[in-house]
Amino acid sequence: MMVTEAGTETNVAVLKPKVSGAVYRPHLDGLRAVAVYLVVLFHSGIDRALGGFVGVDVFFVLSGYLVTQLLLRDLVGTGGIRFSRFYSRRFRRLLPAAFVTLLVTAAVFSAVASPAEALNARGGFRASFLYSANWFFISKSQGYFGADAANNPVLHFWSLAVEEQFYLVWPLLLGGLFWATKRRADRQMLIVRVAVLAGGLASAGWALSQRTSNPSRSYFGTDARAYQLLAGALIALTPGIAVRLVPLGRRLNLVVLAALAALAVVASWIWHVDPIVRGIAVTVIAVVIIVTLEAAPGGVAKRLLSSGPIVYLGQISYGTYLWHWPVIVLAPRLMEMSPVSLAAVTFLLATGLASLSHQLWERPIRTSALLDRRPRAVIVAGLAISVIAGLVFIPAIVQSDSGSASPVVGDTSIGLTPIPDSVDWRATFNDGYKTPNKCQDTQFVICTIRRGSGKHLLLMGDSNADMLVGSFIKIAEQQDLTLSTAVMGGCPWQRDVYGLFPGEVQRACKKAKDLAYDSGIEKLDPDVIVVINSAGDEALVLPPPGENASPAGRMKHLQTSTTKSVKALAVGGRDLVVIEPMPLTPFDLKAPGGNSFVPPRFNPLTCLSKSRYLEACRYTSPIVPSPQELLERKLAGADENVFAADFDRLVCPFLPICDPVVAGIVVKWDGQHLARDYSMSLVPKITQYLDDNHLLGG
Numbered sequence: 235m236m237v238t239e240a241g242t243e244t245n246v247a248v249l250k251p252k253v254s255g256a257v258y259r260p261h262l263d264g265l266r267a268v269a270v271y272l273v274v275l276f277h278s279g280i281d282r283a284l285g286g287f288v289g290v291d292v293f294f295v296l297s298g299y300l301v302t303q304l305l306l307r308d309l310v311g312t313g314g315i316r317f318s319r320f321y322s323r324r325f326r327r328l329l330p331a332a333f334v335t336l337l338v339t340a341a342v343f344s345a346v347a348s349p350a351e352a353l354n355a356r357g358g359f360r361a362s363f364l365y366s367a368n369w370f371f372i373s374k375s376q377g378y379f380g381a382d383a384a385n386n387p388v389l390h391f392w393s394l395a396v397e398e399q400f401y402l403v404w405p406l407l408l409g410g411l412f413w414a415t416k417r418r419a420d421r422q423m424l425i426v427r428v429a430v431l432a433g434g435l436a437s438a439g440w441a442l443s444q445r446t447s448n449p450s451r452s453y454f455g456t457d458a459r460a461y462q463l464l465a466g467a468l469i470a471l472t473p474g475i476a477v478r479l480v481p482l483g484r485r486l487n488l489v490v491l492a493a494l495a496a497l498a499v500v501a502s503w504i505w506h507v508d509p510i511v512r513g514i515a516v517t518v519i520a521v522v523i524i525v526t527l528e529a530a531p532g533g534v535a536k537r538l539l540s541s542g543p544i545v546y547l548g549q550i551s552y553g554t555y556l557w558h559w560p561v562i563v564l565a566p567r568l569m570e571m572s573p574v575s576l577a578a579v580t581f582l583l584a585t586g587l588a589s590l591s592h593q594l595w596e597r598p599i600r601t602s603a604l605l606d607r608r609p610r611a612v613i614v615a616g617l618a619i620s621v622i623a624g625l626v627f628i629p630a631i632v633q634s635d636s637g638s639a640s641p642v643v644g645d646t647s648i649g650l651t652p653i654p655d656s657v658d659w660r661a662t663f664n665d666g667y668k669t670p671n672k673c674q675d676t677q678f679v680i681c682t683i684r685r686g687s688g689k690h691l692l693l694m695g696d697s698n699a700d701m702l703v704g705s706f707i708k709i710a711e712q713q714d715l716t717l718s719t720a721v722m723g724g725c726p727w728q729r730d731v732y733g734l735f736p737g738e739v740q741r742a743c744k745k746a747k748d749l750a751y752d753s754g755i756e757k758l759d760p761d762v763i764v765v766i767n768s769a770g771d772e773a774l775v776l777p778p779p780g781e782n783a784s785p786a787g788r789m790k791h792l793q794t795s796t797t798k799s800v801k802a803l804a805v806g807g808r809d810l811v812v813i814e815p816m817p818l819t820p821f822d823l824k825a826p827g828g829n830s831f832v833p834p835r836f837n838p839l840t841c842l843s844k845s846r847y848l849e850a851c852r853y854t855s856p857i858v859p860s861p862q863e864l865l866e867r868k869l870a871g872a873d874e875n876v877f878a879a880d881f882d883r884l885v886c887p888f889l890p891i892c893d894p895v896v897a898g899i900v901v902k903w904d905g906q907h908l909a910r911d912y913s914m915s916l917v918p919k920i921t922q923y924l925d926d927n928h929l930l931g932g
Contacts, residue, residue, distance in 0.1 A: 261527050262296065263548030264539025268494075269293050270551040272501050274558050274584065277390075278577035284503040288516040290393045291462055292497070293555075295520040297397055298404075298466025305408055306470060315409045322609035323600075324401050325616030328394070328552075330599050331591050333623065335556040336362055336388065340631045343387050343560070346567055349633075350663055350843035355386055356632040362391035363624030365398040368454040390559040392454050399456045400463045408467075423471065430468050437461035438514055445510040449742075452510050462517045469524055479529040486526050487533025493522040494535055508741070553588025553596070650847040654898065659842045662900040667697075667907035669704025669914075673719050679746055680754045683707060686714040689930060692760035694750075697723040698816065699766050701907045706764070708917045713930050718758060720750055727765040729802065730795040751802060762929050763803050766813035768906055769860070793865050800869045804876050809929055812866045813879045817855035817886050819905035835905025838894035851894035855886055877927055884916050 269289035276286025308315045340359050344352050361370035371392055411429055415422045437460040444452035452458045469475070479486060496519050499505055500512055507515075530536050538544065547554070561580045565571065571579065599605065605612055673681035680692070684707065693699050693706050699721040710717035725743035726732070729751050732740045755763070804810040819836040841851035859867070863878075870878035885901060885908065886892035894901060896912070903909040908916075924930050 259528070260540040260545045261536050264544045265292065265523065266296065266548035266551040267544050270554050273555065274580055275577055277559060277562050278580055279573035280577055282503050283501060285501045285505065285512055287509065288501050288512055291513045291516040292520045293393070294459060294462035295466040295517055295524065298463035299469050299524055301401065301404065302408070302467040302470035305405055309412055315405050317405060318609040318613060320405055322612035325612055326600050326605060328398065329616050329619065330596050331553050331556055332394065333619065334591060334595060335560070337623070337627065337631070339387050339560040340628060342564060344632045346564065348840045348844040350659060350840045352632050353660065353663060355388065356628060358386050358388045359628045359632055360624045362388045363620050363628065365395050365620070367395040368392040368456060372450050372454045387560045387563045390555065396456050396459050400460070427468060427471050430464050430471060434461040434464035434468065437464065441510050445508060462513065465517050465521055469521060476525050476529040479526065483531060484533065486530040487535065490523065490526045490530055490533060490535040493519055493526060497523065547585065550585070550588040550592045553591045554584045557587045558584035650849050652846060653842060653848055656898055657842065657895055657900060659839055659900060662839060662903065662909045662911065665910045667701040667903040667910055669707065669910060671703060671707065680718055680720045680750060680758055682716065682718040684710045684717045686710060686716050688713055688715045689761040690716040690718070692718045692720065692755070692758060692763045694720045694727040694763060695766045696721070696725050696768055697907060698768050701913055702766065704910060705913050705917050705920060708914065709921050712921065718760065722746060726767045728795040728799040731792055762809040762811065764811045764813065767815060769815040769818050789861060792862065796862070796865060797869065800876060804873060807875055809875050811877045811879055811929065812870065813881060814863045814866060817882055817892055819853045819902070837905050838902045839900060839904065842894055842900065848893065848895055853892050854890045855892050857890045879923060884919055
């Protein structure tokens with residue numbers, strides 16, 4: 235069986251001579267345009283497009299469909315896949331636009347970014363040229379929805395890396411499947427389809443299994459995304475589905491409209507599910523859209539998607555996708571923009587740059603007869619260009635000792651303090667805020683790091699607890715204590731409190747805390763529990779469904795849950811130390827990035843990387859206790875086994891003024907977390923606090 239120019243399934247022997255090309259389907263380019271602008275709306279911060287990232291899922295299904303059709307034409311027409319021709323065309327299609335985008339973005343970003351930001355982004359640029367950006371971001375645990383991702387101008391290359399890895403492997407696998415089943419000609423297509431279906435289901439199952447324990451892997455991983463590409467491949471391998479739908483005639487037009495409406499709902503704020511479940515839903519919707527569009531005789535949706543302007547936007551959608559994210563990252567550095575303004579600017583700039591690239595650069599390379607005759611030379615040149623650009627050009631362009639600098643506003647004669655030569659912001663940046671340990675990947679599951687003969691301490695909380703793990707390991711070693719941890723980024727220690735994070739983080743957090751509060755802590759039976767969260771601002775608290783979501787309602791929920799959780803943890807006379815939230819830097823309303831909920835924070839480390847004087851990187855923190863801190867002190871005053879530890883002056887000795895460097899050590903790794911060396915420097919003072927309150931003795 236084969237796919238003919240009309241997209242129908244028929245006898246190979248009869249139509250084999252016609253398998254030289256395929257009829258162009260403009261509606262598929264129209265679908266590309268819809269997909270790319272959904273992504274643009276999401277990345278611009280439009281609240282009503284909170285699921286717009288599913289445009290990438292549509293791209294994956296389309297790519298699997300169209301590429302498999304190309305490979306099938308080879309298999310039917312020549313009996314095998316012309317690998318050199320296929321790979322050379324992939325290079326000619328993808329590399330030219332990516333090459334220009336990456337180099338231009340690298341040059342502009344390195345000129346306007348701080349040295350610390352440039353250092354952070356350099357690895358991403360390199361990985362993008364080497365088609366491994368998705369695995370790079372997985373290794374950095376840099377979630378797609380995290381604030382740390384917002385300033386990386388090549389984050390979006392993760393999806394291109396997934397596609398390129400698929401293009402590398404899929405022709406080999408498909409060719410191998412056809413070769414292995416060639417003796418079963420009567421059932422060859424059925425066997426191939428079953429194998430592809432099994433692979434897709436396994437990939438989807440893997441993505442679902444990882445979405446709570448390893449959300450970055452489930453979102454970025456090629457293995458966790460393969461089901462979407464294989465879903466498109468399965469459509470191409472089963473063209474008879476569209477044939478059987480043709481008799482439905484105009485009724486298919488209603489199905490197309492309904493499927494497009496479903497896509498709009500899933501891409502909006504209406505449906506509250508995590509990205510993995512949303513991706514599976516969109517895969518099904520995309521399959522329905524593609525099949526019904528191919529079979530439908532016409533209709534409003536098909537005519538609209540096939541209209542000239544929309545088709546052209548779809549033809550340049552690859553370039554639009556490449557350019558839109560750098561525009562979104564860089565444009566707010568020039569002026570303050572609302573999400574709507576940013577979306578409008580991105581539409582214009584990204585589309586204009588994509589059109590220019592398409593006309594002057596990409597199309598001449600794609601249609602070159604000379605390059606078409608030399609596929610092997612194209613492959614060798616493409617690989618060489620990618621490697622050289624990633625390993626030579628990018629390090630030369632994106633240098634951590636260049637970038638923007640703060641203006642000099644004075645000198646030491648008026649009291650400004652030069653940043654000491656001993657302050658190594660690069661080392662601080664590279665060290666991060668976490669101390670490597672065997673429990674760091676347990677995602678809040680209770681884990682024992684060290685066993686000793688003294689008391690048993692349990693450290694609980696979000697990433698602020700994670701930043702103190704190294705300090706408590708040192709204390710446990712010095713005092714011969716047993717130390718266990720239950721920490722997870724974005725997961726507060728209070729049982730019913732959840733931050734504004736994607737759904738899979740919330741579910742993992744709830745599951746782990748339910749287990750800990752219901753049985754885990756009781757079985758562990760620690761002598762002392764130490765808890766800490768980031769600042770308990772009610773704006774960062776997600777109340778349960780149906781509860782008051784106003785600031786007052788959020789604060790009420792936070793305080794109610796805190797009271798209940800303190801009683802649960804301090805049950806039976808167990809000691810509980812509540813470390814009050816440490817000073818945060820103020821929100822940086824002019825900085826790029828952030829999301830629709832929370833703007834980014836001023837980062838003293840980034841400031842140190844580009845400034846000459848320490849005073850330029852100072853910030854202030856409120857000296858008056860917050861309502862949450864007052865509650866924690868009240869709870870401590872009512873129970874002799876509960877302690878409220880105020881460590882603010884350990885972070886900011888001259889509170890409300892906070893210095894970026896104290897005793898020659900950089901204090902903050904970012905706006906929220908202490909640098910690792912500074913956390914370790916606090917060991918004597920934390921130990922003294924615990925000892926003064928008789929929490930270390932027998």
